[in-house]
Amino acid sequence: MTRSITLPLYAKICFILVTLLCFGFIFCIGKDIITPVLMAFLFAVLLLPVFTLLNVKLRIPRHIAAGMCVLLFAAFVIGILVFISYQVKEFTNDFDTVKKNINAFIVEIHKFVNENFHISIGEQKKYLDNVTKDSVKNSNASIGSVIISISDLLLDLTIIPIYTFLFLIYKDHFVLFLAKLVHKENHHRLKNILSQIKVSINNYIVSLLFEMIIVSVLTGLGLYIVGVKYFILLGLITGILNLIPYIGIAIAGVITLFASLTGTGESSIILSIFLVNLVVQLIDNNILVPLIINSKVEINAFVSIIGIIVGGAAAGISGMFLAIPLLAILKIIFERIESLEPWGYLMGNHVPRKFTWRMRRVKTQS
Structure with missing residues (x-):
């Protein structure tokens, strides 16, 4: 007969925090191994309805x-990458025009600095030459790290599809393993947790794709109105990079500004592009994200921001991408375990009613 042990509140909080710190430490140490596994898990959950259709309804063997x-x-x-590469190939044909417009834009900046800050063009060029020399030295020192990053990316692109394939094949095997870890009377709770995780991850990834399409269309439409030549390519790149929190949109803005120089180097066009990106981001952050993303994962913004920052510090861009779905999984688990339910509520996006303390009066004996 098993006997439950009741621990005081401070001991429970200590155990929970120590457990989370241990998981975080293990993730930081083995991020190169764990990150591809988690990415493959997300893709496998996304592909699970298609797999069920092929395997169960159409009776196609599991492996096939x-x-x-x-x-x-x-x-x-691959289709998206081929389309982007085809557009980039056309963009390279205008590289001479880009170079010419960059020079014209730099001349305008030199004149602006000279007129407003009274710094001669010769002094500006001298300062830029010094900065360029330092950057060349630093870039030569970081060539090795760039090569290592590219090799890691190629390895991940190879191994993630394999992991995804294995997750789909051994889906029932993993579920049976989890069922053996808990008592039979808790199997219904485990089934509910797994089904909620599947729904939450599917909704999150589908919402991300939907958000990517809307951002791509809005950005492409805005760039078309402004008069940018490769508005389709730049809109698609902005939508894809928008999947990376914080830094993705900044990279997309730099690419868009660079590509705009295929037409003209006028500062008015660059200002118009900046306004287009700003308006799209305001729409995305204030309308699309609350309606499409937050309504699906039901995680409040405070926890989301902390999770993204911690994920970025632990595993870079991949960690930032994985932060939200992992938080959603933790929230689902916490909400269905009685001792962890307050932590699930803390992560949630609920708007509580006005809370009042209900104190019971104690009568004193005279």
Whole structure:
């Protein structure tokens, strides 16, 4: 007969924090191994409805159905990359025009600085030459790290589809393993947790794709109105990079400003592009994210920002991308375990009613 141990509140909080710190430490140490596994898990959950359709309803063998799902997903990604590469190939044909407009834009900046800050063009060029020399030295020192990053990216692109394939094949095996970890009377709770995790991750990824499409269309439309030549390519790149929190939109803005120089180097065009990106981001952050993303994962903004920052510090861009779905999984687990329910409520996006303390009066004996 098992006997439950009741711990005081401070001991429970200490155990929970120590456990989270241990998981975080393990993730930081083994991020190169754990990150591809988690990415493959998300993709496997996304592809699970297609796998179920092929395997259960169409009676296609598991291995073939899993292979077809991975190939369809890879074909979708490759199709987007081929379209982008085709557009980039056309963009390179205008490189001479870009170089000419960059020079004209730099001349305008030199004149502006000279007129407003009274710094001669010769002094400005001398300062830029010194900065360029220092940056060349630093870039030569970081070539090795860039090569290592590219090799890691190629390895991840190879191994993530394999992991996804294996997750789909051994789906029932993993579920049975989890069922063996808990008592039979808790199987219904485990089933509910797993189904909620599947729904939450599916909704989150589909919402991200929907948000990417809307941002791409809005950015492309705005750039078309402004008069940028490659508005389709730049809108698609902005939508894809917007999936990376914080830094993605900044990178997209730099690419857009650079690509705008294929037409003209006038500062008015650059200002118009900046306004287009600003308006799209305001729409995205104030309308799309609350309605599409936050309504699906139901995590408040405070926890989301902290999670993204911690994920970025632990595993870079991949960690930032994985932060929200991992927080959603933790929230679902916490809400369905009685001792952890307050932590799930803390992560949630609920708007509480006015809370009043209900104190019971104690009568004193005279």
